Amino acid sequence: MRELGFEAGALGAWDSSLLIFLLQARDHCEAGGLRFDTGGLPDPVTRLLELARAVPDRAVVPDPAHASRVERLGAAGLSTWDAAMDAVTFTGQVTDSVIRLLLRRTRMRWREFWVVVQSNSSGALGIVTLIALLMGVIIAFLGVVVLKRFGAGYYVSYLVGYGMLREMGALMTGIIMAGRTGAAFAAELGSMKITEEIDAYTTLGVSPVDHLVMPRLLGLFVMMPLLVIYADVVGIAGGMMVAVTLLDLTSTQFIGGLLSAVTLSDALLGVFKASIFGVIIGLSGCMKGMQTGSDAGAVGRSATNAVVMGITLIILANAVVDWLAALLQI
């Protein structure tokens, strides 16, 4: 056999499957050294076959060869270094902005600030109430089970008080706000990056950090301590409910026990942590938002990264503050 030809005189309707069949047939012919005669095919089919084989007007850039393990390690190292430098640069820009704000060289954008305050107060109360209440309940359950064995059920108020004020109030509120507000910051700023709104600030010669980051950061910095104080109160109330229900305690005894053990510095430690967590959430959310790429999935990735980074740093910061508090015997 030397040639493959077609007789398509009786061909009625046809679609892309015919073209795919013909292209495969042509490939086989070329591989086997046969002549592929398109003479018997309808003209439109011949033209489409030619188009399908046309050389693109721009050369396809081949993917770089498979990188070796050392190269991949190096690339990963470099990208980690770049990410760290980006974080340092962004923190520097924000610090610069804070200093200019304090020196009154730039104005605070109060409207955006109040929007953030609103969304982190009334807007967040529902979820914070629920989680804080359950947290207090869980700590109290734990206390009831463990302390009752030693006949020390009375001290459950210590556990609830210390647990909520020093640790869980701030930590749980921080994690909730990282998921809620940190992700929202990243998504808002990410969308603005894609629609070139951030570029529009830059090319006007004004700092997008002043306009977009500062109000969000300060709003969260102000609201986080207040939210944590609220969460502490709700959590202790939840713990008291459990203690009063399961133990032979009155609410007066519970509160009396709590007040005799817990000091103001315990509460202030939690509030101090809350301020730090507020800065962490604001910075990671805004930074990931401002670094958003340009494709459709970029905003989602930024929001996810902001939450992961926020929660990781919150837990890390919590451990560092606890360690310092232990050193300083607070």
Place this chain on the structure above:
Amino acid sequence: MTHAVPDAPAALAVPAVEVRNLTMRYDSLLIMEELSFSVARGEVFVIMGGSGSGKSTLLKHLIGLKQPAEGEIFFDGADFGGADDAARRAIMPRMGVLYQNGALWSGLTLAENVALPLTEFTALEVGAIDEVVALKLGLVGLRGFEGFYPSAISGGMRKRAALARAIALDPDVLYFDEPSSGLDPISASRLDDLILELKASFGTTIVVVTHDLESIFRIADRALFLDITTKTMTALGSPAALREDPPNEQVHRFLTRSSEGQP
């Protein structure tokens, strides 16, 4: 900002924008190299080229969003491409940019969008700012839309509102990124009218990135062609002259909208 008064010949000799031996890269990928041109004061200068040829990248360099890999960019005689942040920020209010999709600040009303450059860079009282805002929105045919948010108006209106914002400070140079993209023919033609009006009335220097042929022939005094195959500029001149006497096949095909010779 006051626009240039063309009375001193010495000032006229300094181009509004000048690019010398510019090379543009994305990381290590070469986009364009050896670009040299200058934009005279008061002219409409079009940067044209096929999709992916680096037109928008060149615009990003001209408006300071990207730094040159090599070469220099001057704005009104002052170094812009290699300037530090503070120097660049001092120059930026003297130029206005109309982004492809307007890029209006979505959290602000149209009036607040136009007012923001004025509150940042002028000492005008609130009442005076309101008057300027009303004037600029009136110039683009949006008087009465002051209180609208960008999401509540059409794409064409957004672009015109963004133009009002770009001319808020009476810039020396106005940059347009694909002004006719996404617009119906009537809106696109109205935007071309506005460009010509700004040039005639204010003497504004205008740099337009586009591949819209109709627009190019209507508004451009001179045009620059970026050729993706050679990765450099291959033509510079008035569009009509380039069509009559194209320096190469790519320019001929682009300006006559022909795909001859293409597979």
